[in-house]
Amino acid sequence: MTLLTSADCLKKYGSPESEKAMTLWDVPKELEIGVIPKRLYCNRDMIKPLSVAFQNLIKTGLIKELKTFDGCFNIRRKKGGSTPSLHSWGVAIDVNAAWNGFDKKPILSAGFVKCFSDAGFDWGGHWATPDGMHFQLKKEGIA
Numbered sequence: 597m598t599l600l601t602s603a604d605c606l607k608k609y610g611s612p613e614s615e616k617a618m619t620l621w622d623v624p625k626e627l628e629i630g631v632i633p634k635r636l637y638c639n640r641d642m643i644k645p646l647s648v649a650f651q652n653l654i655k656t657g658l659i660k661e662l663k664t665f666d667g668c669f670n671i672r673r674k675k676g677g678s679t680p681s682l683h684s685w686g687v688a689i690d691v692n693a694a695w696n697g698f699d700k701k702p703i704l705s706a707g708f709v710k711c712f713s714d715a716g717f718d719w720g721g722h723w724a725t726p727d728g729m730h731f732q733l734k735k736e737g738i739a
């Protein structure tokens with residue numbers, strides 16, 4: 597599995613500071629789900645996969661597992677790293693951070709994770725140093 601990298605994002609979107617690909621997404625009424633902002637500042641390439649992920653959560657009833665929205669766009673370095681976080685381009689979203697901390701064993705259910713992976717996201721919970729709150733666009737998601 598090849599993950600999307602900050603180099604890929606830099607190449608496609610330019611510097612994070614330019615916010616070139618960022619957009620204020622008016623989340624459609626039928627996809628408004630409690631803790632997610634009604635207007636979400638995110639990368640335009642996130643709109644379609646996020647819509648599918650939200651639909652999957654609603655369809656499966658797993659929406660009840662979504663407790664908190666913990667950010668999308670944030671220009672910063674990767675946790676424990678020196679390269680920019682994909683949040684710098686708004687192509688990642690953090691949820692349920694309080695229970696799925698960096699380098700902690702994630703407690704999101706497999707079904708919940710599947711709602712996102714089926715929609716085009718890679719989950720940080722599988723990584724050597726787990727980041728269970730973190731979902732990021734698959735590499736092909738920005739092609």
Ligand SMILES: [Zn+2]
Nearest residue numbers: 688689690730
């Ligand atoms: Zn994250």
